[in-house]
Amino acid sequence: MRGDEMLFGKLTAIRGNQVVVKLDDELNQYKLAKWANGKQPTVQLLMDDGRTISPDQRKKVFAMLNDMALYTGYTPTEMEDEMKFLYYSHTGAEKFSMADCSVNQANKFLTFLLDFCFKLGVPFKTRTWDMIPDSYPKAMQCLRHRQCVICGKLHSDIDHFTPVGRGSRKLVDHRKLYFECLCRAHHQERHQLGAKSFIEKYHIRPIKLSEDDLIALHIMTRKRMDEIDEGMI
Structure with missing residues (x-):
């Protein structure tokens, strides 16, 4: 699943091999049909085990990337690739995936994105602004x-x-x-x-x-x- 197809929500019920998820945002039926390409959509359920990137961290990173993509004209996937390239170049970090990177790596990348947006004056959506971690020196x-x-x-x-x-x-x-x-x-x-x-x-x-x-x-x-x-x- 690509970054611009990522949905987030809370697991509310489990019934045998069926799960009920309440999405954080209203589902866009047009986008769902586009992603599925006429087929029944396949979804991936990632549970936070406390060792790798959490759903909350992933949600914040993709919210940042979506705001940056909207500002620059890139697609969210292109924006992710571009910012990862800059991150690797500036930090010397090894390549990582937003699907299973460490909590520490996710925090470092999110901080890099925030610093980048502040420095270049990339505007934040209100919801993204409210997501900025308390640990970040926002003030x-x-x-x-x-x-x-x-x-x-x-x-x-x-x-x-x-x-x-x-x-x-x-x-x-x-x-x-x-x-x-x-x-x-x-x-x-x-x-x-x-x-x-x-x-x-x-x-x-x-x-x-x-x-x-x-x-x-x-x-x-x-x-x-x-x-x-x-x-x-």
Whole structure:
């Protein structure tokens, strides 16, 4: 079964040699007929044994590849081949299959895909955005690439979670402050709800930026950091 034919669901019942699966998405009858080519479809049931790639990991990888294919014009199968080639070239990893690779390999490939999308500004569908693993540094990547941490919208604003007062921001030591990246709509909502209620609603965690990131994002200069460290006004 190819990547663009992959369906995911939950096993809900077993009756002898028959199983009942509730699909995560509504079945597209047109695609099913196309895949089957006029024949009765044959399906493969893969169970998570805890040692190889899990169905949840596979689902996230293919969701990413489908979003990338939609953005680039490739088919999902072509996108998988292209990204695997880049992954092998960048990491020196041996060839692997999404059907039976290790959990660790699946995590590394998913991280590679996420890094690639953030770097090149590939937009995520809302559902794919919500699938990004908690272990991935999404908040930091959003700040570095100006994507809303809530919805993934590009060209979003870097927001000070920590109030900076009404004085000149040039005089503030931003190394001590916490940040989040928000689109205009979510930025306005944050001000309406208040910071505490907003982060509780969306379960986000504002973070500090490194000195290099502060400089790259034009929030502070190295000169200003040195002046603060030397006690200069």
